[in-house]
Amino acid sequence: MTILSNGHLWKHTEFIQNKNYSFDKTEILKSLSIKEIDEAYSGISNWKGYSKTPLLELNKLTKELKLNKIFYKDESKRFDLKSFKALGGAYAVEKVSKGNKDIVVATATAGNHGRSVAWGAKRLDIKCKIFISEFVSDARGKAMADLGADVIKVKGNYEKSLIECIKQSTNNDWQIVQDVAWKDYMTVPKYTMAGYTVMMKEIVDQIRNDQITHIILQAGVGGMAGAMVAGIARYLKNIPEIIVVEPDSAACVMESIKTGKIEKIDIERESLMGGMSCGEVSLVPWEILKNSVKYCISLPDDDIAKTMKLLGNASFSNEKIIAGENSAPGVISLITICEDEKIKENLKLNRDSNILLIGCEGDTDQAMYQKLINQ
Numbered sequence: 001m002t003i004l005s006n007g008h009l010w011k012h013t014e015f016i017q018n019k020n021y022s023f024d025k026t027e028i029l030k031s032l033s034i035k036e037i038d039e040a041y042s043g044i045s046n047w048k049g050y051s052k053t054p055l056l057e058l059n060k061l062t063k064e065l066k067l068n069k070i071f072y073k074d075e076s077k078r079f080d081l082k083s084f085k086a087l088g089g090a091y092a093v094e095k096v097s098k099g100n101k102d103i104v105v106a107t108a109t110a111g112n113h114g115r116s117v118a119w120g121a122k123r124l125d126i127k128c129k130i131f132i133s134e135f136v137s138d139a140r141g142k143a144m145a146d147l148g149a150d151v152i153k154v155k156g157n158y159e160k161s162l163i164e165c166i167k168q169s170t171n172n173d174w175q176i177v178q179d180v181a182w183k184d185y186m187t188v189p190k191y192t193m194a195g196y197t198v199m200m201k202e203i204v205d206q207i208r209n210d211q212i213t214h215i216i217l218q219a220g221v222g223g224m225a226g227a228m229v230a231g232i233a234r235y236l237k238n239i240p241e242i243i244v245v246e247p248d249s250a251a252c253v254m255e256s257i258k259t260g261k262i263e264k265i266d267i268e269r270e271s272l273m274g275g276m277s278c279g280e281v282s283l284v285p286w287e288i289l290k291n292s293v294k295y296c297i298s299l300p301d302d303d304i305a306k307t308m309k310l311l312g313n314a315s316f317s318n319e320k321i322i323a324g325e326n327s328a329p330g331v332i333s334l335i336t337i338c339e340d341e342k343i344k345e346n347l348k349l350n351r352d353s354n355i356l357l358i359g360c361e362g363d364t365d366q367a368m369y370q371k372l373i374n375q
């Protein structure tokens with residue numbers, strides 16, 4: 001029985017090509033340097049408990065879509081945190097602390113970044129303050145408190161929690177470890193991105209003789225996507241076709257690529273793809289993504305739960321894969337692109353293609369995961 005040809009129509013909302021596309025390795029590595037990338041790998045790969053996350057193959061889906069290989073980087077196995085985010089915030093804490101255990105680190109977060117910062121602080125025995133908005137679930141707050149962080153709930157949204165974090169950090173001389181860059185605050189977000197590039201180093205070691213022809217990258221503020229593009233510039237000889245995927249309610253990279261400058265989106269409806277529900281691309285990633293991304297695709301939430309279920313019951317691969325809400329969009333994008341003959345041909349997706357997808361998280365929110373796969 002085929003998985004896909006059962007009458008279900010896989011949907012995307014918009015697909016665009018970047019008219020300013022030109023992949024320039026030297027330019028990209030000006031935003032995140034080889035030194036910064038290499039330092040992150042040598043640091044993180046020496047952490048206690050470090051091991052590469054698996055690079056799986058979606059062999060059943062490959063057959064259906066008539067491709068050569070689909071690789072799936074399974075970040076559900078990343079340390080104890082079940083997400084690539086563990087590489088970013090925790091590495092930034094290490095860099096900021098410079099071996100000094102007497103500092104206090106602070107961050108504002110919707111969840112996963114804060115967990116990484118809290119975990120990184122615990123690893124180094126450093127005090128940690130986490131600011132969350134009143135809308136962050138108690139379960140997420142508790143997960144950070146369980147890592148030893150002092151969790152402070154702030155009335156209002158994420159922006160309010162960031163303002164409070166900056167205010168209290170300034171008053172108390174705490175070190176802010178944020179993953180989003182703004183003017184005059186670029187160094188720490190760069191550390192988080194350097195941490196994420198570890199994924200690309202591992203992938204290059206894992207694929208051996210295969211050559212990646214296409215890569216689909218999820219984006220929220222663009223940190224992960226920007227880091228992976230920098231990793232491509234650092235480690236790959238060839239240049240794959242780079243496609244960014246976002247929720248259609250928060251396609252801030254797509255809108256910025258359309259006009260060639262950063263565009264802010266008013267998010268009217270929060271996507272199920274929570275980590276990707278961001279209204280503005282961050283400065284450092286934007287410098288990397290604006291020319292190197294060739295295509296952007298946006299998705300509704302419709303197929304997220306179904307895809308998580310199909311990954312979870314081994315419909316796409318030999319093994320069952322625990323994939324969270326933010327892991328599904330890479331798979332969905334690939335399917336909708338392949339179901340549109342014109343786009344598929346334009347992207348040269350065929351029996352010679354090796355596609356890389358990033359399974360950026362597992363069941364980071366277990367209650368949500370269970371609810372979605374049981375739908």
Ligand SMILES: Cc1ncc(COP(=O)(O)O)c(C=O)c1O
Pocket residue numbers: 083085112218219220221222223224225274275276278326327360361
């Ligand atoms: C859990 C989670 N948070 C956030 C993001 C987005 O990352 P960034 O904000 O760096 O673009 C992703 C994936 O894209 C994710 O899986």
